[in-house]
Amino acid sequence: xxxxxxxxxxxxxxxxxxxxxxxxxxxxxxxxxxxxxxxxxxxxxxxxxxxxxxxxxxxxxxxxxxxxxxxxxxxxxxxxxxxxxxxxxxxxxxxxxxxxxxxxxxxxxxxxxxxxxxxxxxxxxxxxxxxxxxxxxxxxxxxxxxxxxxxxxxxxxxxxxxxxxxxxxxxxxxxxxxxxxxxxxxxxxxxxxxxxxxxxxxxxxxxxxxxxxxxxxxxxxxxxxxxxxxxxxxxxxxxxxxxxxxxxxxxxxxxxxxxxxxxxxxxxxxxxxxxxxxxxxxxxxxxxxxxxxxxxxxxxxxxxx
Amino acid sequence: xxxxxxxxxxxxxxxxxxxxxxxxxxxxxxxxxxxxxxxxxxxxxxxxxxxxxxxxxxxxxxxxxxxxxxxxxxxxxxxxxxxxxxxxxxxxxxxxxxxxxxxxxxxxxxxxxxxxxxxxxxxxxxxxxxxxxxxxxxxxxxxxxxxxxxxxxxxxxxxxxxxxxxxxxxxxxxxxxxxxxxxxxxxxxxxxxxxxxxxxxxxxxxxxxxxxxxxxxxxxxxxxxxxxxxxxxxxxxxxxxxxxxxxxxxxxxxxxxxxxxxxxxxxxxxxxxxxxxxxxxxxxxxxxxxxxxxxxxxxxxxxxxxxxxxxxxxxxxxxxxxxxxxxxxxxxxxxxxxxxxxxxxxxxxxxxxxxxxxxxxxxxxxxxxxxxxxxxxxxxxxxxxxxxxxxxxxxxxxxxxxxxxxxxxxxxxxxxxxxxxxxxxxxxxxxxxxxxxxxxxxxxxxxxxxxxxxxxxxxxxxxxxxxxxxxx
Numbered sequence: 001x002x003x004x005x006x007x008x009x010x011x012x013x014x015x016x017x018x019x020x021x022x023x024x025x026x027x028x029x030x031x032x033x034x035x036x037x038x039x040x041x042x043x044x045x046x047x048x049x050x051x052x053x054x055x056x057x058x059x060x061x062x063x064x065x066x067x068x069x070x071x072x073x074x075x076x077x078x079x080x081x082x083x084x085x086x087x088x089x090x091x092x093x094x095x096x097x098x099x100x101x102x103x104x105x106x107x108x109x110x111x112x113x114x115x116x117x118x119x120x121x122x123x124x125x126x127x128x129x130x131x132x133x134x135x136x137x138x139x140x141x142x143x144x145x146x147x148x149x150x151x152x153x154x155x156x157x158x159x160x161x162x163x164x165x166x167x168x169x170x171x172x173x174x175x176x177x178x179x180x181x182x183x184x185x186x187x188x189x190x191x192x193x194x195x196x197x198x199x200x201x202x203x204x205x206x207x208x209x210x211x212x213x214x215x216x217x218x219x220x221x222x223x224x225x226x227x228x229x230x231x232x233x234x235x236x237x238x239x240x241x242x243x244x245x246x247x248x249x250x251x252x253x254x255x256x257x258x259x260x261x262x263x264x265x266x267x268x269x270x271x272x273x274x275x276x277x278x279x280x281x282x283x284x285x286x287x288x289x290x291x292x293x294x295x296x297x298x299x300x301x302x303x304x305x
Numbered sequence: 306x307x308x309x310x311x312x313x314x315x316x317x318x319x320x321x322x323x324x325x326x327x328x329x330x331x332x333x334x335x336x337x338x339x340x341x342x343x344x345x346x347x348x349x350x351x352x353x354x355x356x357x358x359x360x361x362x363x364x365x366x367x368x369x370x371x372x373x374x375x376x377x378x379x380x381x382x383x384x385x386x387x388x389x390x391x392x393x394x395x396x397x398x399x400x401x402x403x404x405x406x407x408x409x410x411x412x413x414x415x416x417x418x419x420x421x422x423x424x425x426x427x428x429x430x431x432x433x434x435x436x437x438x439x440x441x442x443x444x445x446x447x448x449x450x451x452x453x454x455x456x457x458x459x460x461x462x463x464x465x466x467x468x469x470x471x472x473x474x475x476x477x478x479x480x481x482x483x484x485x486x487x488x489x490x491x492x493x494x495x496x497x498x499x500x501x502x503x504x505x506x507x508x509x510x511x512x513x514x515x516x517x518x519x520x521x522x523x524x525x526x527x528x529x530x531x532x533x534x535x536x537x538x539x540x541x542x543x544x545x546x547x548x549x550x551x552x553x554x555x556x557x558x559x560x561x562x563x564x565x566x567x568x569x570x571x572x573x574x575x576x577x578x579x580x581x582x583x584x585x586x587x588x589x590x591x592x593x594x595x596x597x598x599x600x601x602x603x604x605x606x607x608x609x610x611x612x613x614x615x616x617x618x619x620x621x622x623x624x625x626x627x628x629x630x631x632x633x634x635x636x637x638x639x640x641x642x643x644x645x646x647x648x649x650x651x652x653x654x655x656x657x658x659x660x661x662x663x664x665x666x667x668x669x670x671x672x673x674x675x676x677x678x679x680x681x682x683x684x685x686x687x688x689x690x691x692x693x694x695x696x697x698x699x700x701x702x703x704x705x706x707x708x709x710x711x712x713x714x715x716x717x718x719x720x721x722x723x724x725x726x727x728x729x730x731x732x733x734x735x736x737x738x739x740x741x742x743x744x745x746x747x748x749x750x751x752x753x754x755x756x757x758x759x760x761x762x763x764x765x766x767x768x769x770x771x772x773x774x775x776x777x
Contacts, residue, residue: 092762096762097761100765103390104761105761106447107594108757110757111758111761112757114754115751117750118747118751119708122751123701123705237455275462275466282455282462285455289440289443293443293448
């Protein structure tokens, strides 16, 4: 029982990160009907940005500011850098191809993803970096819920993710800009005719999606410790799976999908074997794509002739 | 003038004149009149002479180029002709290579004769391709791409992690170490165990494949594929058997990849999971996109260019020439007036010397390092700052600033562009001499990624492709 609860907490933590990444994929797909392959690299740069901020602030051992301030600054720094990368992608890799064939933006995205990986390799070299979170937030700090002890880091990750998702849902539902995003993702042409600035909406969507990915990157650094230039690829694939499973284009769907994939991975690693974890996730994706491509909460896409 | 009853070549002559503009126009028109069979023979003849002129290392690179060319024309069938984005192509290559390795080495102590193993491997690859095409009945575009990408990942995971079937203690795939000791082809008593022999084998196969594919392209099947690519729904309404065609495209592409895989084993005397990573898939795509999607000569040309680039990059001298020539060409194409180009050079000189003077005044000569061992580097050493101890850190910042500058240059216009180009070009040269020239493998990755993005934005049809207009 205790083991199950522990794995559930692991699943929640992983799921929060995947949910944040999947939100980026879902929002961009909803607005542009296009899969941003390079989203994983945005997340990777966020993780490294957080590491950079941590180093500037003195590193995990010699912090110059209180821990809570350091963490906030790390998150903010990661959001800034990730948004920058995401916006650059949108402006230079995707916007010129808005009216091109279906293949062109996909190939451009693959190329951009590759370029960003190489840039990270150039800037950070192939060595992995460590956040050394246990020094930052000692494992001794933690919440004891029932029979299990949850590390403070994991609580932080889960709480931050929940707060961000609540904020996002509120924003999309109540603010004008959120309404514009919903309008553009529902029917781009009609929204344009109603006076919505579609370019602006797309920029805002990329901004928010990338910022969330940046936060996810810092979280992964805090919980799992190691960050390296290739981490965006696999995480990107899994987050994409989460987005599809939950229903691509739907925000609650991305959150649901993220949690599901997080649980699937945690339970597989615990009860079967860690070699299988990637395969199970990929298998889930293939099954969903074949049986119900619109996922749990997505709208089945109608093709107009 | 009505075009009814007129030969299609004649009818298209006006369109051709319109298309072939510019200084290469008359040459291209002339080239168009030469039958493609002759062009293929000329290419084969030139390539056949190649091994006689270069050392064994050069022949090895030639083999890489030919392998890449075969993969590119196979991928062209799936992506360029049928319009199905297949990101799992590398798995077919790997499957062919591993299957052949398993039946032609000591791994399982099975040694099938070549005339048995090759057809079996090719047929099995085609079958696998047909299997993978089944999802394409329901999925299009992005979803199909993701599905195939995942399939490639699954394939990699399986060969690395699952070398043993559960319960059975036979090492099938060698896991992360791959299979070594793969035997060469044995044809007509010849054992194809040297680079030269494999080179000619590849050339022969390439020639045959090109001829066969060209014939398919000009047949009903080729036209049906083109209809499928342009508008699947309309093609289906015109009674084109869409699902069967997708299966055929996948199967043909997979068969070609499988065949290529069977030659990889003998050349490398082994097959390793490292050969089938995403990096190589991107390389094949870069070759195809660069050469021109949908065009066989484009695919071959792109493959040759992409295969020789790492060799050019590895040698610092030629890499430097490549970089500076590309930079110059870029400058000329970005700026409209000659005065602008001249002012960029003048600005660069001034900027460079001023920066050097200032920094040497603040810190002394100790920040400088040795110039790289190339002609151009030594030439620029007195103008450019080639740093010593702070080289890595400064190059990192310079790289980020240079990328930002390049993006700004794209956005800026007129003389603002000139103003922004001066520091950007300086930073680019700085990063090159201080970092990129010293790390050719990373530079190659940067280059391929960048090429894909830029080509899609600037010239999506590649070198020899034709511009497609998508009607949505």
